[in-house]
Amino acid sequence: MTDISAAGAMPATQPKNSLFVQDDLTRRRNAAEARFKWYGIVAIVLSLSVLAIMLFTIFRDGTSAFRQASVAFPITLEADILDPNGARDPADLAKVTTIGYGNLIGQQFANFLTAEGITVEGISDKDISGMISRDAPGRLRDMVLADPSLIGQTIDFNAYATGRIDGYMKGRVTLETAELDSNVSLEQLQLADQLIARNILTSGFNSGFLTNPDASDQRPESAGLGVAIIGSLYMMMLVLIFTLPVGVAASIYLEEFAPKNRLTDLIEVNISNLAAVPSIVFGILGLAIFINFAGLPQSSSLVGALVISLMTLPTIIIATRAAIRAVPPSIRDAALGVGASKMQTVFHHVLPLAMPGILTGTILGLASALGETAPLLLIGMVAFVTNYPAGPFDGGVMDPATALPVQVYSWASRSDPAFIERSSGAIIVLLAFLVIMNVAAILLRRRFERRW
Amino acid sequence: MNDMTHKGLDLATQTAKISASGVQVHYGTNHALKDVDVTILDRTVTAFIGPSGCGKSTFLRCLNRMNDTVASCRVSGQILLEGEDIYDRRVDPVQLRAKVGMVFQKPNPFPKSIYDNVAYGPKIHGMTRNKAELDAIVEASLRKAALWNEVKDRLDATGTGLSGGQQQRLCIARAIATSPEVLLMDEPCSALDPIATAQVEELIDELRHQYSVVIVTHSMQQAARVSQKTAFFHLGNLVEFGETGAIFTNPKDTRTEAYITGRIG
Ligand SMILES: Nc1ncnc2c1ncn2[C@@H]1O[C@H](COP(=O)(O)OP(=O)(O)O)[C@@H](O)[C@H]1O
């Protein structure tokens, strides 16, 4: 201190080399640093806002798919129409087609409206029955065939309203658009207003969206993701079964046993290359090998899973090798030092320590496989499938199925706005699955994180 | 067991446990060890000293064939364990390592319980028939490693949670649990504080009663304290090998003298 005060001869203004004054170089470096920080912030804000916009539009367009309008009214299952012979013989019952049931539903609905005193001037019978989904007759027929004792009784029937009426309740269809639309009339919308007022036409959670199979262009209201979800689950299960053992075995061999020579180098390079092959190429490969050559059934989740396994395998191998490599060599030394064989070292020590990393990599690999679309288009999984595949142990993996991303694609390419809404809804379901898988991966990593 | 004769250990009465002759080691093109001849006696502590990179660890790792794990490493010459060539084609290194245990420079317990760390070797070598026998081996090994009193109440706690000195003693317990005949230690105290070092040195002195111990060390005081025989390596050559007292008080080679007086290394 005394020394410094002794230098009181110093001028009051700071000298040129004082620490309190930034020199030119420092100033330039600081400016560059500040600029760089800003570039980074701008880049992050940009990408986050793109993500936000994407999520916003998907949820804006897609959440309505989870609601569906339906009409509830009593229906008398008249025996002389449904079972003219009166014998309740299943063969006889099956002779009544959905057209017969359709007529019955139309009549009964009209009768119900008259009884309730609901009328709209100038509305035709066709308009009245046209309020109800074309899906309803088939559904009612299935109910009756499953339980013939219903015949002759009056039941409370709940039918989907058609896509246009549903759209009217969601605000997609208005009186103005209806004027230009041959699929819906103004009278129908007026009738809908009255039904809504009487609580006969209501809108509720659309569980059918998650369970129903796909439906044709004429009845978007009954289209659902049931078959696609089953197909995707089957594929994920099979991909896991195919890739995890193979991927882990290959990784252990390459990391711990393979001699370091040209051949293993070549294999390594090719595994990385395999991860970079465009997925559509795997689709062509699958078409040629699994369907044309091996004769496996088209559109089946088995073929889909085989093709996606080819794509997921390199991802799993790369993740597994990284996890194995991250196990410190001192652990291997320790095991070898007490006389463990190489195999014991790997299975007793290396693999358990690498397991969280392997599982995390596998889940992330499966998550990206879940979103894979292009190869599935080529092997026919974009087919219109209305029958659920059988159970997994009854050969269900050989039955035709679709997958979530493929369903998104096929709905997005249909013209009815009700399908476009469902396409976004399917994306939400797909994203939900992906979020669940990623959270599982993160939890796994947290839970088993090791310190050594 | 002739522990009673230990007071003034008579080197002349000890038989040779390991005799190495003409050992050469190459790592690729790097000639790391040149023509080394050493005889390691039973129930004796042999210290390897020398500057960094002179090949002490390399030679130590030849004695239990840990060098087999290094792809580029080639060993020639002859190393006999009780008259049997350990590099013979019929020898399985796994069996050899059960007889020649090793303790590493950095404590490396398995990330498992203390009990499992010690029990692992006996388990994989099928040394016990039941849990009681295994328990006995674990306790005896931990006692020999002077760790039993500190951990007997928490054998289920993970081994990596111990202090550095305790971890190293756990590694020693793990190594002696398989009842090896030779114990190799590569700078076992370099990661330890002086108190832990003293404990390990005391332990080495204890182990001498039963095992042949080979220790690599950077500390000449340590070599003088714990060993009866000392080998001085320099640039891949075995420069001098003899009784510890003679090496430190009356070195024959000028390089040895330069090293122990602190002029090289
Ligand atoms: N795994 C290895 N691969 C290649 N060279 C090695 C390896 N280990 C040691 N060496 C080389 O062998 C020589 C002796 O090393 P080392 O035995 O570790 O010496 P020290 O233990 O005496 O310090 C050094 O030149 C070192 O570079």
Ligand SMILES: [Mg+2]
């Ligand atoms: Mg060393």
